[in-house]
Amino acid sequence: MEKVKVEICCGTACYLLGSAKIMDIESALPEALRGRVEIEARPCLNLCERENLGGAPYVRINETEIVAKATLEGVMKRVTELLEGVS
Amino acid sequence: MLNAATYLRRELLIRLVRAFDEGILREEIDRIPVTLRPKEKESSRCCIYHDRAVIKYRLMALLGISAEEETDEARTLASYLDEILDSSATSSQVGGGTEVFERHHAPLSVCGPACSGCPDSQVVSTPNCRGCFARPCVYSCPKNAISVVGGRSQIDHSKCIKCGKCISACPYHAIVKTTVPCEDACPVNAIRKNDRGVAEIDFARCIFCGKCFMACPFGAVMERSQIVGVLSAMKRGEKLVAMVAPAADRQFPGTIEQLLAACSKAGFADVIEVALGAEKTTAHETAEFLERMESDPKTLMTTSCCPAYVNLVGKHLPDLIDHVSLTPSPMVYTHEMVRGSDPAAKTVFIGPCVAKRSEARRKGVDFVLSFEELGAILAGRRIDVLSCEPHPVERPAAATARNFARSCGVTEAVLDEATGKIPGFTLASKQIDGIDRKTCAMLKLYASGKLQANFLEVMACPGGCVNGPCSLM
Structure with a gap:
């Protein structure tokens, strides 16, 4: 089964601005989806340099999709969409 | 806990450090309120000008300046910064008795423009009231402060002692106590609204536990930082x-x-x-x-x-x-x-x-x-x-x-x-x-x-x- 990869930036800026909370995603997902997500806490992804901090915290989904001002709820919604094939 | 107020404080801190390291803090600091709240963007309060004013006071606190000690509202952040950089090599001494000392060195400060001036705490009946037959609120009140008028409970505030018995008695959660979060959080009654309705800390009473700082949903209580030092x-x-x-x-x-x-x-x-x-x-x-x-x-x-x-x-x-x-x-x-x-x-x-x-x-x-x-x-x-x-x-x-x-x-x-x-x-x-x-x-x-x-x-x-x-x- 295809997995969704979620990289959470744990660079200090993203961490201070909310990525710590997104780390809870594994336990927050419905049980049926839990095994289908690969979650990685990553050192700084250098995304915050782009918009002069404007978008921290950042999350990267499946290598290419960048979520700025990421929240636990937002990332969960997107992951669910991807897993259920609505993208 | 991260919320919008903490987010803003942290964002400002990071910006301040970056600007300091790039050697452009003096030129940039008065621009930060405008950069963060440009005119084409939405405001968090009534208007961007209010937002900008609050951000200015937050930056003052980050420079270690208390809003209480402000004497010239038109003074720029850059001039405060100059003063701090001049004095940070030598520690400042303040005379004038304990009270002045406590105020001058107090680690907390209230940002007046950020304070929402929450209405005084009251026990109020809400539209959730169904005007029930049993009326547990009326019977639970030790002061006979509750009556039912036009099918809804009504509380006579001149009699109410805010004991909260009616709040727990109502099965519809129709009676609530409104709060003033900073005053409620303070263990020693050191923060109170002044005659202009803005929260003020009595520094002679304050123990600096920081509970009001955590409690205020408007982020009006600020810490005075030493980060620039x-x-x-x-x-x-x-x-x-x-x-x-x-x-x-x-x-x-x-x-x-x-x-x-x-x-x-x-x-x-x-x-x-x-x-x-x-x-x-x-x-x-x-x-x-x-x-x-x-x-x-x-x-x-x-x-x-x-x-x-x-x-x-x-x-x-x-x-x-x-x-x-x-x-x-x-x-x-x-x-x-x-x-x-x-x-x-x-x-x-x-x-x-x-x-x-x-x-x-x-x-x-x-x-x-x-x-x-x-x-x-x-x-x-x-x-x-x-x-x-x-x-x-x-x-x-x-x-x-x-x-x-x-x-x-x-x-x-x-x-x-x-x-x-x-x-x-x-x-x-x-x-x-x-x-x-x-x-x-x-x-x-x-x-x-x-x-x-x-x-x-x-x-x-x-x-x-x-x-x-x-x-x-």
Whole structure:
């Protein structure tokens, strides 16, 4: 089964601005989806340099999709969409 | 807890550090309110101009300037910055009696334009009321303050004593108590609305526990930062030593040793765990306790490492003064260790506590940074704790000392130390886990001898320093 990869930036800026909370995603997902997500806490992804901090915290989904001002709820919604094939 | 107010404070801190490091803070600082709230974007308050005014006061607080001391509203942030950079090489002295001193050095400040002037606390009936037949609210009220008019309960505020009995009696949750979060959170009635309806702190009463700072949903209570002092001392090449509080455990990603490494990478000449000072506090606290017990087996001794509690006793509980241990806090011992090996070193305590700022000033510790401020320096300098190699330490601090920041930690450390000296030693101990109105009343009773214990541990924050007002989690 295809997995969704979620990289959470744990660079200090993203961490201070909310990525710590997104780390809870594994336990927050419905049980049926839990095994289908690969979650990685990553050192700084250098995304915050782009918009002069404007978008921290950042999350990267499946290598290419960048979520700025990421929240636990937002990332969960997107992951669910991807897993259920609505993208 | 992260919310929009914390987010803004942290964002401002990181921007401030970056601008300072790029050498453009003076030109940029007055622009930050406009950059963050440009005219084409939405405002968080009534309009962008209000937002900008609040951001200006927040930046003032980050520069260490209190809104209370502002005399010229048109003054620029750049001119405040100049003043701070001029004076940060020499510490400022203020005369004029205790009250002026307390105000001038108070670590907290209220941003008037941010204060929403919450209406006075009241018990009110809401449209959830179904005008039921049984009327438990009417029957539960001890003051006959409730009547039912036009099918809905109505509360006569001239009679209501806000006991809350009707609130719990109503099965529809139709009666609620409106609150003034800062006033409700304050254990000593030190924050109140002034005649203009804006919150004001009475610094003669304030114990700097930081509860109003955490409680205000408008972020109107601000901490006065020393971050610019730290940054400029670093830039001048002064030898700054980071003293990291035991509460740092699990605040940042990675281990304590990695966090120490990150501090050293950020520009601190040396780093030390305050838990090493906690080892000394444990030894001396235990010795002091055993001594007191020897002269009077019925003695009551309380801990003294929580500075908000020490402030509470000093300002509000005079009868407890003789019971507070005279043993210095872990911060003070650590400061002495640092100064002992290098008298020229400047010490920077890094922790989760507002009140520590007042203790640091009394004890000669040069600077205090919150975990948030340290985080901003690390983020500003693009240092990741997770990517740091652990800092080599001579030896890790004892587990009991590292545990000082949690409730019961001091008690356990003292018990452990005493058992090592006197086999079979038992301790009649009690903990106050969080200072609030109720525990303040209990402490008053304890002061009059109504406690069947010899050792009382008091922590202003529930759960201990790990849940301090400036903790990251």
